[in-house]
Amino acid sequence: MSGFTDVTGIPARLPLENVDTDQLIPARFMSRPRSEGYGPFLLHDMRETEPAARLPEGAEILIAGRNFGCGSSREAAVYALVDFGIRAVLAPSFGDIFASNAVNNGLLPARMSQDALDLLDGPLRVDLAGAVVHHAGGAEPFEIDPVWQTKLLNGWDDIDLTIQHRDDIAAFKTRHHAAHPWART
Amino acid sequence: MSRSLFDKVWAAHVIHAREDGTDLLWVDRHFVHEGSHHAFRKLAARGLPVAEPGLTFGVTDHYAPTRGEPASEDIAGMIRTLSTNAQTHGLQHFAMGDPRQGIVHVIGPEQGLTLPGLVIVCGDSHTSTHGAFGAIAFGIGATDVSHVLATQTIWQKRPKSMRITVDGALGAGVTAKDVALAWISRLGTGGAQGHAIEYAGSAIRGLSMEGRLTLCNMSIEGGGRFGMVAPDEVTLNYVKGRPFAPSDTWEKAAAHWLSLQSDDDAAFDREVTLNAADIAPTVTWGTSPDQAGPITGMVPMDAARDALDYMGLEAGKPLDGIAVDQVFIGSCTNARIEDLRAAAAVLRGRTAKVPGLVSPGSAQIKKQAEDEGLDRIFVQAGLEWVASGCSMCVGMNGDIVAPGKRCASTTNRNFKGRQGPGARTHLMSPAMVAAAAVTGALTDVRPLLEGREA
Ligand code: SF4
Numbered sequence: 001m002s003g004f005t006d007v008t009g010i011p012a013r014l015p016l017e018n019v020d021t022d023q024l025i026p027a028r029f030m031s032r033p034r035s036e037g038y039g040p041f042l043l044h045d046m047r048e049t050e051p052a053a054r055l056p057e058g059a060e061i062l063i064a065g066r067n068f069g070c071g072s073s074r075e076a077a078v079y080a081l082v083d084f085g086i087r088a089v090l091a092p093s094f095g096d097i098f099a100s101n102a103v104n105n106g107l108l109p110a111r112m113s114q115d116a117l118d119l120l121d122g123p124l125r126v127d128l129a130g131a132v133v134h135h136a137g138g139a140e141p142f143e144i145d146p147v148w149q150t151k152l153l154n155g156w157d158d159i160d161l162t163i164q165h166r167d168d169i170a171a172f173k174t175r176h177h178a179a180h181p182w183a184r185t
Numbered sequence: 186m187s188r189s190l191f192d193k194v195w196a197a198h199v200i201h202a203r204e205d206g207t208d209l210l211w212v213d214r215h216f217v218h219e220g221s222h223h224a225f226r227k228l229a230a231r232g233l234p235v236a237e238p239g240l241t242f243g244v245t246d247h248y249a250p251t252r253g254e255p256a257s258e259d260i261a262g263m264i265r266t267l268s269t270n271a272q273t274h275g276l277q278h279f280a281m282g283d284p285r286q287g288i289v290h291v292i293g294p295e296q297g298l299t300l301p302g303l304v305i306v307c308g309d310s311h312t313s314t315h316g317a318f319g320a321i322a323f324g325i326g327a328t329d330v331s332h333v334l335a336t337q338t339i340w341q342k343r344p345k346s347m348r349i350t351v352d353g354a355l356g357a358g359v360t361a362k363d364v365a366l367a368w369i370s371r372l373g374t375g376g377a378q379g380h381a382i383e384y385a386g387s388a389i390r391g392l393s394m395e396g397r398l399t400l401c402n403m404s405i406e407g408g409g410r411f412g413m414v415a416p417d418e419v420t421l422n423y424v425k426g427r428p429f430a431p432s433d434t435w436e437k438a439a440a441h442w443l444s445l446q447s448d449d450d451a452a453f454d455r456e457v458t459l460n461a462a463d464i465a466p467t468v469t470w471g472t473s474p475d476q477a478g479p480i481t482g483m484v485p486m487d488a489a490r491d492a493l494d495y496m497g498l499e500a501g502k503p504l505d506g507i508a509v510d511q512v513f514i515g516s517c518t519n520a521r522i523e524d525l526r527a528a529a530a531v532l533r534g535r536t537a538k539v540p541g542l543v544s545p546g547s548a549q550i551k552k553q554a555e556d557e558g559l560d561r562i563f564v565q566a567g568l569e570w571v572a573s574g575c576s577m578c579v580g581m582n583g584d585i586v587a588p589g590k591r592c593a594s595t596t597n598r599n600f601k602g603r604q605g606p607g608a609r610t611h612l613m614s615p616a617m618v619a620a621a622a623v624t625g626a627l628t629d630v631r632p633l634l635e636g637r638e639a
Contacts, residue, residue, distance in 0.1 A: 016491070018374055018473045020473075020598075020600045022598070022600045022601070022602060022603050023600065023601060023602070026602055026606070027579050027580060027581050028580070028581070030220065030581075031222075031248075031259050031260075031262065031263050033222075033226070034223060034226070045601070045602050045606050046601070049495075066375065067374055067375040067378070067408070070374055070375070070408065071310065071405075071598060071600060072309075072310050072579075072598075073308055073309055073310040073324040073325060073326050074220070074326070075223065075308075075326035075327035075328060076223075076327075078326070093375055093378060095378075095408070096344075096378060096379060096408070096410045097310055097324050097325065097326060097405075097410060100325075100326065100329070101326035101327075101328065101329075104326065104328035104329065105328065145342065146205065147205045147206065147207050147342060150205070158328075158329075158332050158340055159231065159233075159331070159332055159335050159336065161340075162209065162332065162335075162336045162338055162340070163336070165200065165201050165209060165338075168200050168201050168209075169200055169209075169211075169336065169337070169338055172200040172211055173211065173337075176197075176198075176211055180197075180302070180438075180441070181431070181434045181437075182300060182430075182431035182434055182438045183213045183300075183303060184239070185239055185240060185298070185429055
């Protein structure tokens with residue numbers, strides 16, 4: 001995965017709270033291989049009744065409501081956003097599992113207070129290194145866990161990092177299973 | 186330094202502590218269901234094997250047919266792919282037709298794979314269920330699943346801590362599900378975000394393992410990725426003698442497990458207390474699990490417009506008496522033997538006014554219920570008794586609620602479309618669902634329990 005630098009554009013807005021991952025992608029589309037692209041299924045059912053869920057084509061930034069991505073751990077919710085073209089979601093809070101899935105796929109979950117979100121005006125530039133969103137009226141900071149910030153900036157892949165600890169892992173396993181034999185099966 | 190239960194289990198699994206505060210943790214048990222196809226594909230793309238096939242278990246549940254054959258070729262394909270992946274990598278697989286098959290969060294404990302003090306992960310948000318044994322158990326996404334497959338480890342930043350203490354005695358007809366819905370409605374769906382929850386207090390100690398599993402299961406609906414209960418005699422009695430539970434090392438294991446308690450002076454980032462006596466049978470009225478209230482109450486006057494429109498309800502309407510079209514008893518939240526007994530206690534000798542489905546949490550529970558004659562009570566009442574799987578909790582196998590239909594359900598999510606496009610879900614306990622079946626409407630189960638053994 002290549003590193004995240006910044007993203008610029010007119011944001012799409014979905015000003016609803018608790019948009020869960022079942023809304024982001026209904027379960028019936030999840031059996032497809034990723035190579036087919038998940039973009040067309042983003043907010044599939046919600047689009048029928050909720051005009052705001054019809055996101056403008058080409059949007060790369062999404063401004064959302066509190067507790068975005070709560071619910072099911074389905075990473076397909078992130079695939080749908082990423083395949084649609086979204087690279088950053090700005091919201092007051094995120095479901096915990098959604099946020100870590102997002103980071104694993106190079107999608108930025110940026111936390112901003114509702115007040116700050118309300119100030120955002122015109123085209124935005126989301127600067128990850130500076131953790132700030134520039135807009136027509138000025139600049140608003142956002143919050144991102146520093147570990148995630150580094151991971152996104154570098155485009156790190158956890159498996160590569162972990163494999164460097166191969167020997168530690170093997171030693172841990174031996175010790176752990178000796179002390180807790182029931183942890184084996 | 187004083188430590189919590191969570192701290193103790195976490196510390197025992199740290200392989201490497203990175204300076205930035207992220208720890209590399211050892212994973213003791215990894216469960217994979219049909220949704221793991223993305224993760225196996227990622228693994229194949231890197232040409233990596235499964236690091237610890239002996240600690241990785243396949244479970245067919247999300248797409249499992251409950252009435253004969255898979256409903257479509259697509260669904261059959263999902264089930265086949267898991268079997269192929271399990272075979273390729275030499276994993277034990279609780280597949281269709283295996284007498285041990287069932288919902289992952291039901292059979293982990295049932296088989297004794299879930300033990301106190303372990304770290305358990307699965308690509309499913311309700312993995313928090315297993316925390317009922319005093320394990321650190323949490324749901325992960327596909328990229329993390331592929332990481333665990335490849336390394337048997339996971340990078341995690343330690344969450345904040347939260348203790349929910351429930352003291353006192355729960356009233357008759359009030360269950361763990363009501364405790365869960367009560368705290369979630371009080372704190373909101375983001376109430377425990379970023380926190381690991383420990384449930385404590387006399388009302389929690391008084392719960393059976395089944396009740397504790399239900400409570401920990403719902404943690405994620407309040408935003409908590411982890412829910413835990415400290416091990417005690419109830420835990421040990423449940424574990425003892427299970428197929429994968431230790432036998433030779435039982436004494437040592439049991440002593441260790443009982444030591445996994447939060448120290449008396451352990452500090453939590455957040456403390457919440459509830460009085461058990463204040464909790465009534467609770468139902469949801471909206472499209473989020475926190476939109477819930479006691480059955481004796483009404484749809485709140487300030488209820489969100491959008492939820493009311495979807496649910497076809499009006500503010501101020503009493504919850505008791507809202508007519509339902511069907512019922513569902515099932516899911517990893519409430520389809521264990523005790524749940525089926527509670528529903529059967531209400532239905533015994535009565536007829537359901539609406540149709541419904543009863544899907545036991547595992548094939549073994551199905552058999553046990555049949556041995557106890559519970560299946561006959563359901564069938565005589567007019568409900569359908571089907572095989573085990575996630576079924577109408579998520580509708581992936583084709584068991585769905587039709588658009589606009591209202592379902593009283595023992596599941597965990599009332600999200601829009603969760604039980605099928607346009608489906609209207611009301612969450613509640615198994616006894617309350619049985620009461621809804623009998624009256625054809627949301628109903629307080631308590632009067633229906635009078636003179637009966639609950
Ligand atoms: S029963 Fe429902 S909540 Fe439980 S694992 Fe299956 S789909 Fe998930």
